[in-house]
Amino acid sequence: MPVAPLFRPIDVAPAYQKVADAIEREIVNGRIKPGDPIGTEHDLVRQFGVNRSTIREGIRVLEEGGLIRRDSSRRLHACLPRYSKLASRLSRALVLHEVTFRELYEASMTLEIASIEGAVERASEENLAELADNLARSEAVVGNPAMLAECDAEFHVLVAKASQNRVLQLAREPAAQLFYPTTEMIVTGVAEGGPRLVAAHRHLIDAIRRRDREAGVLWTRRHLQDWRRGFEKIASLDRSVEHMYMEHAQAVRRR
Amino acid sequence: MPVAPLFRPIDVAPAYQKVADAIEREIVNGRIKPGDPIGTEHDLVRQFGVNRSTIREGIRVLEEGGLIRRDSSRRLHACLPRYSKLASRLSRALVLHEVTFRELYEASMTLEIASIEGAVERASEENLAELADNLARSEAVVGNPAMLAECDAEFHVLVAKASQNRVLQLAREPAAQLFYPTTEMIVTGVAEGGPRLVAAHRHLIDAIRRRDREAGVLWTRRHLQDWRRGFEKIASLDRSVEHMYMEHAQAVRRR
DNA sequence: TCTGTCCCTTTGTCCGACAAAGTTAAGTCG
DNA sequence: CGACTTAACTTTGTCGGACAAAGGGACAGA
Known part of the structure; x- marks a missing residue:
C-alpha cells in the first residue's frame, strides 16, 4: 500500500551538473545575454563554492551544448548555439x-x-x-x-x-x-x-x-x-x- | 599584403578534446557498438596516458553529446543518442x-x-x-x-x-x-x-x-x-x- | 609605430586524497 | 545447499594544491 506522498523527490544531481544547469538557466531565461562574459573559472569557483575541477566539468557540458564558448583568448562567454x-x-x-x-x-x-x-x-x-x-x-x-x-x-x-x-x-x-x-x-x-x-x-x-x-x-x-x-x-x-x-x-x- | 599560405594550421586540440574525439571515432565507425562498455575512468587513464581529470572532461563532452551514458551503476557504455x-x-x-x-x-x-x-x-x-x-x-x-x-x-x-x-x-x-x-x-x-x-x-x-x-x-x-x-x-x-x-x-x- | 620585456592572470593538465555508493567475495546461518 | 550478512575492494564525484604555457597589459626602447 503506497504511503501518502509526504516528500518531493530530492534533486540529487552531481555538482558539475548543477553548475551547468545554473548557468544554462541564466542564459536561457535571458539574464545572461549572448556575448556576455561568464567570468573566469576562478570566479565561478568562488560563486558556486565548488572545486575548479567541478566547474570545469560543468563548463564542458555547456560548451558541448553550444551555450558558451571560449573566444580567441579562451575567455568564457555566452553565445547563440550555431x-x-x-x-x-x-x-x-x-x-x-x-x-x-x-x-x-x-x-x-x-x-x-x-x-x-x-x-x-x-x-x-x-x-x-x-x-x-x-x-x-x-x-x-x-x-x-x-x-x-x-x-x-x-x-x-x-x-x-x-x-x-x-x-x-x-x-x-x-x-x-x-x-x-x-x-x-x-x-x-x-x-x-x-x-x-x-x-x-x-x-x-x-x-x-x-x-x-x-x-x-x-x-x-x-x-x-x-x-x-x-x-x-x-x-x-x-x-x-x-x-x-x-x-x-x-x-x-x-x- | 597577405603572405602566401605556406603552412596549414596545426591541430592543437586540448587533451580532453582528443580523448573525446578518439572515443567518438570508435563509436561512430562502429568499433564500439551501442551498449558496449567503455571501461572505467582508470582504464581510460591508463590507455590514454593522461590524468583522470582530463579523462573526466572528455567524458562530459561525450555524455552531453549523447554518445555515452552511465548505467544504473554509473559504469560507462556507448549508446544510441536519443x-x-x-x-x-x-x-x-x-x-x-x-x-x-x-x-x-x-x-x-x-x-x-x-x-x-x-x-x-x-x-x-x-x-x-x-x-x-x-x-x-x-x-x-x-x-x-x-x-x-x-x-x-x-x-x-x-x-x-x-x-x-x-x-x-x-x-x-x-x-x-x-x-x-x-x-x-x-x-x-x-x-x-x-x-x-x-x-x-x-x-x-x-x-x-x-x-x-x-x-x-x-x-x-x-x-x-x-x-x-x-x-x-x-x-x-x-x-x-x-x-x-x-x-x-x-x-x-x-x- | 613597432618590438621586446616583465609581470600578472587564466587555462590546461597533473598529482594525490577521500567519502559515498556500488560490486565482489567470503562467511554465516537456516 | 541456498539465501542472507558482512567485509573488502572498486569506482565515481569532489576536493585541495601545484605548475607550465599562453594571453593581456603596461612600459621602455628603437
Missing part, C-alpha cells in the same frame, strides 16, 4: 541509427520544398544576392566535384535562409549534412551531373526572383530526383548511411 | 534565437503533414495499436488540459514513428517540443478545444487505418489550424517563443 554545430550532432545520431538514404531522400524532399516555398514567398534582395553569388561561384567550379558539392550544400542553406523560417532552417540541416556529401560522388560519376546541378540552381533562383512558387517546387523536385537517379547508379536507396560520411561531417563541424 | 534529448538542445537553441510562433507553425505544418503521409503509407499494426492506446488515454483525460497536452504531444510522436522515417521523426521533434506545450494553455482557454483535439486524433487514426492520404492531410491541417485559432485568442503568432517554455522543455528533458 545551427550547423547542433545539427552535426543530429547527423551523427542519424548515422548511428543507420538511417537509409531513402529516409534521407524523402525527408529532404519535404524539407527542401518547404524551404523553396518560403523563399519564393519571402526572399529578400540580400538573400537573392547571396544566391546569385553562390551560383557564380558554382559555375566557376563546375568541373571540380568536391568544390561543386560544397557550393551545392551552401546553396540549399541559402535557400532555407531565404525562407526566413529559422525552424525550417534548423530542421533541414541534419538531413542535408548527410545528404549533400554524396553529391560529390554523384557529380564525379555522372558526366552531365555538374551542369544539370548548376542549371537547376539557376532555375531555382529565377523562380524565387519571379515569386513563382510552381516553378520553385518543380525545380526542387527535379533537382532532388536528379540526385536520386545519380545515387541509384552508385548504390541502393535502402543502403544505410555509411560510417564514412562521418569523416566528412566531422571535417565540416570543425570549421 | 532523439528527444538531442532535440531538446535544438529547442533550446530556437528559444535563444527567439523564433516566432509563426515560424513554428509553418514548419510544423510541413513536418506533420509529411509525417501523416508517411504514416498513412507505412504504418504497421503495432503503430496503429499504439495510436489507439494513446487515443483511449486521451479520451480519459479530456478534461485535464495538462495531461491532454501531454497525450497530444505523444500522439504526434507516434504518428511520426508510424511514418517509419527516422529522419522525419528527428526533424519534427525540436519544433514539436516548443509547439505542443502551448496546447495546454489553449485547451484550458477554449472550452470545446479538448473534444475537438481528440476528435481530430480519431479521424487521423482512422485515415491511417484506411490508408486515406487525403483525409490524413486534411485532418492534420484542421488540427493545426485549430491550434492556431486557439493560440491567436491568446497571443499573436508573431510573438517569439517565450523563455517560459524552457521551463517546460527542461522538465521534459529530465524524464
Whole structure:
C-alpha cells in the first residue's frame, strides 16, 4: 500500500551538473545575454563554492551544448548555439541509427520544398544576392566535384535562409549534412551531373526572383530526383548511411 | 599584403578534446557498438596516458553529446543518442534565437503533414495499436488540459514513428517540443478545444487505418489550424517563443 | 609605430586524497 | 545447499594544491 506522498523527490544531481544547469538557466531565461562574459573559472569557483575541477566539468557540458564558448583568448562567454554545430550532432545520431538514404531522400524532399516555398514567398534582395553569388561561384567550379558539392550544400542553406523560417532552417540541416556529401560522388560519376546541378540552381533562383512558387517546387523536385537517379547508379536507396560520411561531417563541424 | 599560405594550421586540440574525439571515432565507425562498455575512468587513464581529470572532461563532452551514458551503476557504455534529448538542445537553441510562433507553425505544418503521409503509407499494426492506446488515454483525460497536452504531444510522436522515417521523426521533434506545450494553455482557454483535439486524433487514426492520404492531410491541417485559432485568442503568432517554455522543455528533458 | 620585456592572470593538465555508493567475495546461518 | 550478512575492494564525484604555457597589459626602447 503506497504511503501518502509526504516528500518531493530530492534533486540529487552531481555538482558539475548543477553548475551547468545554473548557468544554462541564466542564459536561457535571458539574464545572461549572448556575448556576455561568464567570468573566469576562478570566479565561478568562488560563486558556486565548488572545486575548479567541478566547474570545469560543468563548463564542458555547456560548451558541448553550444551555450558558451571560449573566444580567441579562451575567455568564457555566452553565445547563440550555431545551427550547423547542433545539427552535426543530429547527423551523427542519424548515422548511428543507420538511417537509409531513402529516409534521407524523402525527408529532404519535404524539407527542401518547404524551404523553396518560403523563399519564393519571402526572399529578400540580400538573400537573392547571396544566391546569385553562390551560383557564380558554382559555375566557376563546375568541373571540380568536391568544390561543386560544397557550393551545392551552401546553396540549399541559402535557400532555407531565404525562407526566413529559422525552424525550417534548423530542421533541414541534419538531413542535408548527410545528404549533400554524396553529391560529390554523384557529380564525379555522372558526366552531365555538374551542369544539370548548376542549371537547376539557376532555375531555382529565377523562380524565387519571379515569386513563382510552381516553378520553385518543380525545380526542387527535379533537382532532388536528379540526385536520386545519380545515387541509384552508385548504390541502393535502402543502403544505410555509411560510417564514412562521418569523416566528412566531422571535417565540416570543425570549421 | 597577405603572405602566401605556406603552412596549414596545426591541430592543437586540448587533451580532453582528443580523448573525446578518439572515443567518438570508435563509436561512430562502429568499433564500439551501442551498449558496449567503455571501461572505467582508470582504464581510460591508463590507455590514454593522461590524468583522470582530463579523462573526466572528455567524458562530459561525450555524455552531453549523447554518445555515452552511465548505467544504473554509473559504469560507462556507448549508446544510441536519443532523439528527444538531442532535440531538446535544438529547442533550446530556437528559444535563444527567439523564433516566432509563426515560424513554428509553418514548419510544423510541413513536418506533420509529411509525417501523416508517411504514416498513412507505412504504418504497421503495432503503430496503429499504439495510436489507439494513446487515443483511449486521451479520451480519459479530456478534461485535464495538462495531461491532454501531454497525450497530444505523444500522439504526434507516434504518428511520426508510424511514418517509419527516422529522419522525419528527428526533424519534427525540436519544433514539436516548443509547439505542443502551448496546447495546454489553449485547451484550458477554449472550452470545446479538448473534444475537438481528440476528435481530430480519431479521424487521423482512422485515415491511417484506411490508408486515406487525403483525409490524413486534411485532418492534420484542421488540427493545426485549430491550434492556431486557439493560440491567436491568446497571443499573436508573431510573438517569439517565450523563455517560459524552457521551463517546460527542461522538465521534459529530465524524464 | 613597432618590438621586446616583465609581470600578472587564466587555462590546461597533473598529482594525490577521500567519502559515498556500488560490486565482489567470503562467511554465516537456516 | 541456498539465501542472507558482512567485509573488502572498486569506482565515481569532489576536493585541495601545484605548475607550465599562453594571453593581456603596461612600459621602455628603437
